Amino acid sequence: MFRLLKSGIGRLRLLALLEGLSLLLLIFVAVPMKYVAGDRTLVTVLGPVHGALVLLYLFNCFSTAVEYSWKFRQVTGRLLLACLLPFGTMYMDRIVLRPLYLAGKR
Numbered sequence: 001m002f003r004l005l006k007s008g009i010g011r012l013r014l015l016a017l018l019e020g021l022s023l024l025l026l027i028f029v030a031v032p033m034k035y036v037a038g039d040r041t042l043v044t045v046l047g048p049v050h051g052a053l054v055l056l057y058l059f060n061c062f063s064t065a066v067e068y069s070w071k072f073r074q075v076t077g078r079l080l081l082a083c084l085l086p087f088g089t090m091y092m093d094r095i096v097l098r099p100l101y102l103a104g105k106r
Contacts, residue, residue: 058083
């Protein structure tokens with residue numbers, strides 16, 4: 001896992017996973033707790049955490065695009081649009097980032 005953090009693509013892949021997991025927790029744990037049990041604690045904690053992870057993903061997407069000189073329409077634009085769709089970052093990790101990472105463009 002630490003090898004993943006040594007490259008821009010690896011960090012972006014990790015952030016995509018964390019952003020997707022935070023959304024899963026928010027939707028399937030925190031929101032039901034809020035409406036079923038009346039406990040807003042998890043929503044008030046996980047909401048800002050998820051927001052911060054989205055912002056970190058966006059920032060790292062731009063910095064990695066500059067680092068690797070990605071074409072905007074082919075790679076960067078698709079990765080940026082992915083964070084607007086639920087679980088889009090996890091999907092784009094599988095479709096775009098993983099092949100780039102495995103191809104040695106680390």
